[in-house]
Amino acid sequence: MNCPVDWPEPIVRVQSLSESEVPVIPDRYIKPPLERPTAAKQTDASDVNIPIIDLQSLDGDDHDLRATILGQISEACRKWGFFQILNHGVNPQLLDRAREVWREFFHLPMEIKHVYANSPKTYEGYGSRLGVEKGAILDWSDYYYLHYLPLSLKDCNKWPALPADCREVLDEYGRELVKLCGRLMKLLSINLGLEEDVLQNAFGGQNIGACLRVNFYPKCPQPDLALGLSSHSDPGGMTLLLPDHQVPGLQVRREDEWITVKPAPHAFIVNIGDQIQVISNAIYKSVEHRVIVNAAKERVSLAFFYNPKSDIPIEPVKELLAPDKPALYAPMTFDEYRLFIRTRGPRGKSQVDSLKSR
Secondary structure (H helix, E strand, O other), X not given: OOOOOOOOOOOOOHHHHHHOOOXXXXXXXXXXXXXXXXXXXXXXXXXXXXXXXXXXXXXXXXXHHHHHHHHHHHHHHHHOOEEEXXXXXXXXXXXXXXXXXXXXXXXXXXXXXXXXXXXXXXXXXXXXXXXXXXXXXXXXXXXXXXXXXOOOOOOHHHOOOOOOOHHHHHHHHHHHHHHHHHHHHHHHHHHOOOOXXXXXXXXXXXXXXXXXXXXXXXXXXXXXXXXXXXXXXXXOOEEEEEOOOXXXXXXXXXXXXXXXXXXXXXXXXXXXXXXXXXXXXXXXOOOOEEEOOOOOOOEEEEEEEEEOXXXXXXXXXXXXXXXXXXXXXXOEEHHXXXXXXXXXXXXXXXXXXXXXXX
């Protein structure tokens, strides 16, 4: 299975549709009734949220406090697949500027943005659809996708030259998040009863992949009919999301209902991807999530993906297996795995579930 070199239909920028103030969204964006935001129970009550974990005392001298934080992370990985982290060590001013730089980019004239238009071969650049199925129902969003690691894929010339400080901000942001992901990988490994470097080594050691997708969700005149991003679990290893700090939109599936995440100020939202579910032999779970849109307000979010080396087989680590706990998944490289989502677009958890050994 190879990705085509071009999109199956002319690309329409969702932002342009939104700014034209169409009162009715085109049929291409209308989800089937069972996939619409109102089809299943939604919870946006103020007292329901994904776990929020303060990392402040993680490296301090209080061993009881460290054990408590590790326990909170462990429970979140096993029961939720999602959690927010506070006091994570990344400068809040960098977070604010990274978000703002992208908001400014998406409000540049279309002819400037179009220079960076992407193709389905690599997805790198300015895009408006995921998946290459002709006639597919599309999501109400535009995005920008770029690589940090491996360095062989990093090409700052493919990053926006405007705003003027954009490339500098992006470079610092990438460096800081690679470090933070490395810290989190150690904690996840320890919580599995493994040495701290086992998960990282299963990813390929330091030869990992890291990329960023910035999502822009324009105002939508019929938000009950569309989604900003269809339900899916993340195909990679771990995701750090910097959400819009003013407008909620991310929803996480919890059994049979969708919970609207309330972002804490300057927190990252961490979620487990399919590759960590495979490596942990499903002790940790990747969880379906989606994004709803808003009639009155646009949203910007930054999803940073920390992924295994793309050409090594990913499978459950041997230390977690026993005669009564056999491997649930057959080996597959991340390159092979992500072709699925790049070809078909986001589709719930059907891909990782299809990998289970029969």
